[in-house]
Amino acid sequence: MFQPLDPLLHSELRLAIMSLLISADEAEFPYIKEQTGATAGNLSVQVEKLSAAGYIEVEKTFKGKRPCTICRITPKGQEAFEAYVQALRSYLQPKG
């Protein structure tokens, strides 16, 4: 009846992060922060969780002299996102 929802994706902020990374090849930490409206602390924690799960990869580099954290979605993350969207449908289209 209802398919289980991946708890890692069933979170407002983590879902927003994944949503951004699904359509953009990559995104920098401050950009994600701005787009999601999250605090840096919260974002840092959730990025780490997605990274630990292998859903995204995080590259720490530099932009001039400033540190720059770049996030990209992984194939595993793409699959998880698609599976989550599919699972959600069982809740949203009860008749379908």
Add this chain to the structure above:
Amino acid sequence: MFQPLDPLLHSELRLAIMSLLISADEAEFPYIKEQTGATAGNLSVQVEKLSAAGYIEVEKTFKGKRPCTICRITPKGQEAFEAYVQALRSYLQPKG
């Protein structure tokens, strides 16, 4: 960019309850329990939360000699569910 997700509905079990009640006029507690696979305790708590928010109404009646708890969605609950689905779209169709 991303619309906020009603925390009351962004919960696997509460969303499942609402999903059931959206398509069925009413449902009995044991039926919801069976369909969602939830424990009675968890279900009781979540039904109470939805009820307290005015998203569902709960009627305590009898079926023969046995107690029978019937749940129905309210207009407020319907609106909230539709708004939630709309908000979700901002996460699921980043290109749309």
Add this chain to the structure above:
DNA sequence: GTAAATTAGTTTATAATATAAACCAAATTA
């Protein structure tokens, strides 16, 4: 040149939440 402020984050503490275990009461069955 150095003090203040900004950028770019991480770590940690707290508050909220989900969940199941423990419990209660009545009815049914053995």
Add this chain to the structure above:
DNA sequence: TAATTTGGTTTATATTATAAACTAATTTAC
């Protein structure tokens, strides 16, 4: 009449989300 089942509620625990506090380097203002 004792044990079990039905139909839940209450409560305790474990997880989670979130922001506050912190670190470190860079840039700007004086």
